[in-house]
Amino acid sequence: MPPRSIPVAPLPEPEEAIPPDSGAATLAPAPNTPTAHSALPLVPFSSARDALRAWMRDSSAGDQVGAVRALEYAASHGHLTAQYKLGRMYAGGEGVPTNDLKAFEYFSKIADENADAIPGTADARLVGSAFVALGNYFADGIKGSYVKPNADRAFDMFHYAASYFGDPDGQYNLARLYMKGQGTNRDARQAARWMKLAAEKGHAPARAAFGEMLIRGGEGVPRQPVLGLMWLAMAREGADPSREAWIIERHDLAFAAASAADRTAALALVERQQPAGAARASQR
Incomplete structure (x- = not known):
């Protein structure tokens, strides 16, 4: 609904x-x-x-x-x-x-007028993005206006964008609310689930965050350092240095702390992902 x-x-x-x-x-x-x-x-x-x-x-x-x-x-x-x-x-x-x-x-x-737009259409992508924008406004509020910070409403907006429209920004922001317990109960497994969905769509911040989750492990998320490094490496490749310098910093720190064997294995996984991504792109 x-x-x-x-x-x-x-x-x-x-x-x-x-x-x-x-x-x-x-x-x-x-x-x-x-x-x-x-x-x-x-x-x-x-x-x-x-x-x-x-x-x-x-x-x-x-x-x-x-x-x-x-x-x-x-x-x-x-x-x-x-x-x-x-x-x-x-x-x-x-x-x-x-x-x-x-x-x-x-x-x-x-x-309000397009919540039932058919997912996957051009219109739906705009509507999903509008829900994400509303989620951000409800999260922070608008100073001097009737729009006050409301974590519950932010959760509603991000959840609808993420679940109905499959919007990767919505999925990433929903995962962050689950991580922090804002507008919902804190749930590391749900956070990892939504972060992974966004990461699989090429969302660079989600890839970085999901990679760190796997490196760290715990709270129902299995520790998988090689996979975590792989996601961080792919996040770094897709990051915008002017806006997402934090991704590059997290990548560099994680790779510096990893063993040589884990670094090598992670980069091998990245190499395997690239041909698969290129093949999917050529079929579109």
Whole structure:
């Protein structure tokens, strides 16, 4: 079952400036739209698809304000990709002022309206990612807003993304909650299970964390240092040095502490994995 709906403030809807049977609608600036939009004239779009074409055109031309305006029109008409793109933009301050609450509300709208999207589809990947974003917001809260830290809700969001959509970020974050006992009982076996699922999908942080679990062992997780080193080695290969330097550090420490025999065996396992991965990629 999907998590219960998420209470949010309503997103701005476009006002009709011409009769609805004329085939066109206009987007009026709403009080809580970005400041840069407040002085813009009404711009008609015939449909969400027309607005998306305008978004692509304005983005290519460097007109960020026009691009955001077009996206907001498409999003207000229920276009999932536009809603997701705006959520990411407001979350990261990409072309708009950073506004975590607006991002939260876009992601909430996606989650509430698309929780039953068919797993494995392009839409489902966006919805799963939206659930993960909501999990992160519930984990930390949004300062100065009605979104307060709520570990139980974070668990709900990550669990649904992980179990229904098979989202690797959701699986990784769910594993971390099980490791810490946040929003659920602490359970090392469940943590290892979800971490392994994410690791098998190429999620570099999950590979590193699962590798360390196997090297350390205990609490229902069997100690398997060679396999642990293998996962750490594969994590290092997929890590982004600018954002995931910790993975490289954990890898280097683990390999420095391992015996020569374990290092050799682990690297042999990595070599076996690479041809298998390349073969799977060639079949896609």
